[in-house]
Amino acid sequence: MSFDFFVAHGRDQLPAPGAGDFVADHRARLAHEQKQELERKRQELLEQISERNTPAQRILIWERRHGLTLPRDSNHPALGIVAAATGLALEQMHEEQRRRLANTNTKTETAMNGAAPARISV
Numbered sequence: 001m002s003f004d005f006f007v008a009h010g011r012d013q014l015p016a017p018g019a020g021d022f023v024a025d026h027r028a029r030l031a032h033e034q035k036q037e038l039e040r041k042r043q044e045l046l047e048q049i050s051e052r053n054t055p056a057q058r059i060l061i062w063e064r065r066h067g068l069t070l071p072r073d074s075n076h077p078a079l080g081i082v083a084a085a086t087g088l089a090l091e092q093m094h095e096e097q098r099r100r101l102a103n104t105n106t107k108t109e110t111a112m113n114g115a116a117p118a119r120i121s122v
Contacts, residue, residue: 041065049087055096058086072097 047053048061062082063069071078079093
């Protein structure tokens with residue numbers, strides 16, 4: 001809007017923003033957010049199969065994307081699906097399962113060894 005508009009029409013004659021402007025702005029913001037979300041998902045997918053990441057990292061990315069955890073059973077049918085989605089071999093999946101099991105066992109042993117003996121009061 002130019003200065004001439006104010007001179008010709010006065011300040012009180014400014015066009016009020018219409019509801020269409022707000023709707024257009026909202027649609028543009030939603031479209032921008034959707035585009036950002038798609039880009040984030042695309043980047044996450046690339047990281048999930050990237051050889052720069054360790055098998056553990058790739059599996060963690062898969063778990064985060066799907067809201068699931070790696071099955072503990074070495075014969076679980078989902079292991080093949082996760083392996084294909086992460087670009088890992090089934091043996092790498094089994095290695096990660098064993099690593100996680102060893103970490104769980106170590107944490108359990110540490111907790112049990114560090115626990116104070118139970119006191120019985122009479």
